[in-house]
Amino acid sequence: MSAQDCGRLNKNMKCQKCQKQATFHITDLTGDDLLALHLCPECAKSYLETGDSSEDAPVISDVMSKQLKPLEQTADDLRELDAKECPICGISFYEFRQGGRLGCPHDYVFFGEDLEPLLINVHGDNQHVGKQPKRGITDTESQTELIRLRRQMKEVVEQEDYEKASQIRDQIRQIEGEGPAGE
Amino acid sequence: MILDEMANRCGEWLKGCGPESDIVMSSRIRLARNLADYPFIRRCTDIDRANIESTVRERLTNKAELKDLTFIDVADLQTLDRQFLVERQLISREHANSDGARAVAIDQQERLSLMVNEEDHLRIQVMKSGLDLVGAWGQINDLDDRIESQLTYAFHPKLGYLTACPTNVGTGMRVSVLVHLPALVITQQIEKVFRSLQKINLVVRGLYGEGTQAMGDFYQVSNQITLGKSENDLIDQVGDVIPVVIDYERKARDFLINEKQNDLFEQVSRAYGTLQNAQQISSEETMFLLSRVRMGINLGLIGDLEIPEVNQLFIRTQPAHLQKLRDSELDTDERNVERANYLHSQLKLDGGAEASNN
Numbered sequence A: 001m002s003a004q005d006c007g008r009l010n011k012n013m014k015c016q017k018c019q020k021q022a023t024f025h026i027t028d029l030t031g032d033d034l035l036a037l038h039l040c041p042e043c044a045k046s047y048l049e050t051g052d053s054s055e056d057a058p059v060i061s062d063v064m065s066k067q068l069k070p071l072e073q074t075a076d077d078l079r080e081l082d083a084k085e086c087p088i089c090g091i092s093f094y095e096f097r098q099g100g101r102l103g104c105p106h107d108y109v110f111f112g113e114d115l116e117p118l119l120i121n122v123h124g125d126n127q128h129v130g131k132q133p134k135r136g137i138t139d140t141e142s143q144t145e146l147i148r149l150r151r152q153m154k155e156v157v158e159q160e161d162y163e164k165a166s167q168i169r170d171q172i173r174q175i176e177g178e179g180p181a182g183e
Numbered sequence B: 001m002i003l004d005e006m007a008n009r010c011g012e013w014l015k016g017c018g019p020e021s022d023i024v025m026s027s028r029i030r031l032a033r034n035l036a037d038y039p040f041i042r043r044c045t046d047i048d049r050a051n052i053e054s055t056v057r058e059r060l061t062n063k064a065e066l067k068d069l070t071f072i073d074v075a076d077l078q079t080l081d082r083q084f085l086v087e088r089q090l091i092s093r094e095h096a097n098s099d100g101a102r103a104v105a106i107d108q109q110e111r112l113s114l115m116v117n118e119e120d121h122l123r124i125q126v127m128k129s130g131l132d133l134v135g136a137w138g139q140i141n142d143l144d145d146r147i148e149s150q151l152t153y154a155f156h157p158k159l160g161y162l163t164a165c166p167t168n169v170g171t172g173m174r175v176s177v178l179v180h181l182p183a184l185v186i187t188q189q190i191e192k193v194f195r196s197l198q199k200i201n202l203v204v205r206g207l208y209g210e211g212t213q214a215m216g217d218f219y220q221v222s223n224q225i226t227l228g229k230s231e232n233d234l235i236d237q238v239g240d241v242i243p244v245v246i247d248y249e250r251k252a253r254d255f256l257i258n259e260k261q262n263d264l265f266e267q268v269s270r271a272y273g274t275l276q277n278a279q280q281i282s283s284e285e286t287m288f289l290l291s292r293v294r295m296g297i298n299l300g301l302i303g304d305l306e307i308p309e310v311n312q313l314f315i316r317t318q319p320a321h322l323q324k325l326r327d328s329e330l331d332t333d334e335r336n337v338e339r340a341n342y343l344h345s346q347l348k349l350d351g352g353a354e355a356s357n358n
């Protein structure tokens, strides 16, 4: 995950390599992949010189879990949050926390409140003010429904419930035929 | 094959022209976009990935206005060819090394690149030589509109363009400027500059060469935040600070010229000499020495070599380029010999730089 508003939030952060005060908050792009590092000047220098990015994955989940600390009131609350699953793509909040990547566009709605502190921490804001799609904001609900139906389709095919599968296929075709994506 | 033609050309970001091109190599903007009717990559099935790829390919290549884009099936490429595209900054390392259906669409001048099935369904990128963020934004904004007329993006009225990683949500935009700062490195002021950039929410990273080694004094400055600021604000955030960085670097160069002229001249001429005469040379050392030579040219210490030629040497001495130009696979030792031979042929003492125009 990214390092975000350094000046404001990371004053007391420790260097991830040696525990001195971290003054460098590097959001590295390893192949366009974001990786946040909080380092003291010495470690930052050697990091930038050697390009040490071997610890990407642990760092991401590490920052994620620290990130969520303020939310964590009791172990039960966290367990409950972790168990929450998106009805569209099936990703759990735990899986998101581990990998740092969401499962589908609907996650921003379904986990909306849970992501809010993270967004504020990363961006210092929670409201988009930039470009919007030219054709206007289309209702993407039917598109989201397609994600769910395709997943359901895969499940029923695996269960060899071909009657159900053909019903779902008809639903998918209907949405594909009418949706903006089918223009 | 298209990649072989590319090996003999110079991509946009190495052309060495455009504003402030003695210090600014290139300006780059990328947009992260996702289709509304598919899960994000990590939840995609193999079929989803294949469908995303074919949908994007069909919708975009059918359009006359996007006909200038060539689609390359990245999954189908040899490792060497993927590495070659990484060296040219047309695909990311992650895109090269991942699995499953994925592609990249590029234009003839290598100004545009459109990665399909990277971390997001689409990663659109525009590169310009020198400092030209406004020009890059004009191009990418237009390209984004054209793509959006063919595909429905995942967009949320409050959160903007939805991305797999919440750090990219909103504009989905990363603005980057690649700067060459050898004098700040030599005068040991680079860290101070980094620190001041971090304070204003900018990210600095070294540009990597082979493996994990840093590539000679090149640093990329980019924005960190993507939500809550408009695209123009983000461009200004990066664009406003670059002239300050350029000014620092020029001051450091002036200092070296005025106060350390002998040391500087020695360093530059040794670097040039080593590149001309080495029997074998690593990628790392080559980058380091080319960086010194590049600065030497900008300071008028080397007269028989031009910036575009040095830029070209930076890329052509990279492992995959070297192998493609020689048309054979070489191990590290063989590459080090081949690299020295190549440099020797391009930097012949008597013929000067003329020999390098091919």
Ligand SMILES: [Zn+2]
Pocket (backbone or CB within 6 Å): A015, A016, A017, A018, A019, A020, A039, A040, A041, A042, A043, A044
């Ligand atoms: Zn440290």
Ligand SMILES: [Zn+2]
Pocket (backbone or CB within 6 Å): A086, A087, A088, A089, A090, A091, A103, A104, A105, A106, A107
């Ligand atoms: Zn989901």
